[in-house]
Amino acid sequence: MIRKNPKLLHYLTETLIQEIPVDIMVNTYKAGAVILDQNKRVSNVYIIKQGVTKCYLTEDNGTQFIQEFFGEGELFGEVETLKGGLSFCCIEAINPVEIIQIPAKVFMTLLDTDKKFNRLILEALTNKIQYKAIRHAYNQSHTIEDKIQRLEKDFPELFQKLAKQDIANYLGITPRSLNRVLNKTKL
Amino acid sequence: MIRKNPKLLHYLTETLIQEIPVDIMVNTYKAGAVILDQNKRVSNVYIIKQGVTKCYLTEDNGTQFIQEFFGEGELFGEVETLKGGLSFCCIEAINPVEIIQIPAKVFMTLLDTDKKFNRLILEALTNKIQYKAIRHAYNQSHTIEDKIQRLEKDFPELFQKLAKQDIANYLGITPRSLNRVLNKTKL
DNA sequence: GCTCTAAAAGGACATTTGTCCCGGTAAAAC
DNA sequence: GTTTTACCGGGACAAATGTCCTTTTAGAGC
Numbered sequence A, B: 001m002i003r004k005n006p007k008l009l010h011y012l013t014e015t016l017i018q019e020i021p022v023d024i025m026v027n028t029y030k031a032g033a034v035i036l037d038q039n040k041r042v043s044n045v046y047i048i049k050q051g052v053t054k055c056y057l058t059e060d061n062g063t064q065f066i067q068e069f070f071g072e073g074e075l076f077g078e079v080e081t082l083k084g085g086l087s088f089c090c091i092e093a094i095n096p097v098e099i100i101q102i103p104a105k106v107f108m109t110l111l112d113t114d115k116k117f118n119r120l121i122l123e124a125l126t127n128k129i130q131y132k133a134i135r136h137a138y139n140q141s142h143t144i145e146d147k148i149q150r151l152e153k154d155f156p157e158l159f160q161k162l163a164k165q166d167i168a169n170y171l172g173i174t175p176r177s178l179n180r181v182l183n184k185t186k187l
Numbered sequence C: 001g002c003t004c005t006a007a008a009a010g011g012a013c014a015t016t017t018g019t020c021c022c023g024g025t026a027a028a029a030c
Numbered sequence D: 001g002t003t004t005t006a007c008c009g010g011g012a013c014a015a016a017t018g019t020c021c022t023t024t025t026a027g028a029g030c
Helices: A008-018 A080-082 A104-113 A115-141 A144-153 A166-170 A174-184 B004-021 B078-083 B106-112 B115-141 B144-154 B164-171 B175-186
Strands: A023-030 A034-036 A043-052 A051-060 A062-069 A090-093 A099-101 B026-027 B034-036 B046-049 B053-058 B062-072 B090-093 B097-103
Touching: A008 A043, A008 A099, A008 A115, A023 B144, A043 A080, A043 A104, A043 B053, A051 B115, A062 A166, A062 B115, A080 A104, A080 A115, A080 B115, A080 B164, A099 A104, A104 A115, A104 B115, A115 A144, A115 B053, A115 B106, A115 B115, A144 A166, A144 A174, A166 A174, A166 B034, B004 B046, B004 B115, B046 B106, B062 B164, B078 B106, B078 B115, B097 B106, B106 B115, B115 B144, B144 B164, B144 B175, B164 B175
Parallel strands: none
Antiparallel strands: A023 A099, A034 A090, A043 A099, A051 A062, A051 A090, B026 B097, B034 B090, B046 B097, B053 B062, B053 B090
């Protein structure tokens, strides 16, 4: 649900930024701001220092599908930087966020020169692969009711922290269906 | 659909195997063989040299969801090796396959010592992230009909090469629904 | 050629989910 | 205080999908 990566954030703030302060900067965005848009060139890698963003993809038919919510330490822009090519999803602040920004070039150099950094990135990537695999499989083979229950268990403040529309977009359903199932469950 | 990674395969067979022939071996499996099972310890990283496998995940309710079909050059076991922990999906040969097998330890050493190899793996991982993201979003926001048409476009030999049950498991639907939509389309 | 088995096909019905739309509520504007 | 606007919830119906089950087909093995 809200993905985090404290180890990566810790390494960046405690070790890296001390050594190479140049070029690595921290930006802030207010709620609702689009930090990275779909189909744009990407020239930085970003790591969230504080706050929560949503990462979503807009389909040709207009629906938005939320891949994940990103919290502290989560990184994005790394896929585009490594593969080249345009961004394939949009990152938007849900509340005020603080973000560490590393120029693509610096990121690539770090990968080559800093073994610890390299390893942290490898682990971050494999994490994404794993949770994506598990989530997709779960999504395709369980009812909406199951999905909601699971979400609420993992993340009890769900309905306090997130808009219903966002929850629906995360589950890949309409708000109408979400409401219906919620009513059925509460009875 | 059938994922490949010719660059990685090429590097392994043309360059790497020459230099470090020890420990890296090629195995063969016949159709239907389980190469890597779910929830097992993983002590090798595998790269497909020839043939096609399916990579699927079995849910608690018994349904199988196929993540991808893997063709030449595709690797697996790398996520478990990097993260530690048990395998989260099952790899099964669809036709006779030939597979290069690298012991986990050797894989980790290569990542540290061989820059080119490291980069190829980083790219392989980001590829997986990207296609998983796009596929999940597409799956959640399009009808079965759309999904089938798209599949057939990407992979015209679909129904010749794969069992209907596998196609259904890849799409996250039942064979019944698959048939129904196929009939509707053909009329 | 015959038998056995596994895969494929599709009918009938139940359930789930989406679509469309209307009425209520609450905050903002005047 | 009244009007306006936007959001939210939910009713009614339609469409999509799953479930269960029976029949058909196609091969493999003998």
